[in-house]
Amino acid sequence: MSLDLSLYDKVLENRVRLQIMSILVANEHYDFNSLKELLDVTDGNLASNLKSLEKEGYITVEKSFVDRKPNTKYRRTEKGKKSFENHLAALENLIKQQYG
Amino acid sequence: MSLDLSLYDKVLENRVRLQIMSILVANEHYDFNSLKELLDVTDGNLASNLKSLEKEGYITVEKSFVDRKPNTKYRRTEKGKKSFENHLAALENLIKQQYG
DNA sequence: TAAAAGTACTTTGATATCCAAAGTTAAATA
């Protein structure tokens, strides 16, 4: 039995943050409102989770106007991508332990 | 983009509880002290996480004496196994979303 | 036989996290 969860990331334990990173690894960028719809969270909750990912250096933020409306785009950083992949690897280790 | 995390289990968001379930799916039973060593947690922390899994109906507890010392064995329930597998499935969906 | 040690807790208390709801700011539109 190995049980090495050294790659496990406390930041990504949270469902919303995990989903955000998942989306931002699959997509170059994604905006606030689209995230909100996809994740079914209040805007306050989404904003605070985005802020914590930003604080952690996992994502970057770009503000602009699109169609004359404010638009906030989020992108993963390299660090964020690495952390997400590491976290998934840790989870995969758990799974492999079961079936492998 | 699907993002169906309906199988995601809040109880198993916690690292320690996830590891406990992982061990109890791979092994018929496991005792308190062995879990403690494997997971590197204080006994208070372990006990409270075990209790919450028991309360949730994910594990059962058997107390006995082994070598004249108290020994507490834990086993997964069917419900616990199902929940663990469902949770992993939800996580696998996330992963597949990336690479599949 | 009294003290120490081991097992498996429970309790305490301090901190951290979570999250909905309400409030805010600024621009666009009616």
Add this chain to the structure above:
DNA sequence: TATTTAACTTTGGATATCAAAGTACTTTTA
């Protein structure tokens, strides 16, 4: 000018986390 939309921030209450200390029972050791 009032309303709406986007994207927050703030507030406050609930819940979670976790180390440390305390407890109960038993066995071992001095």
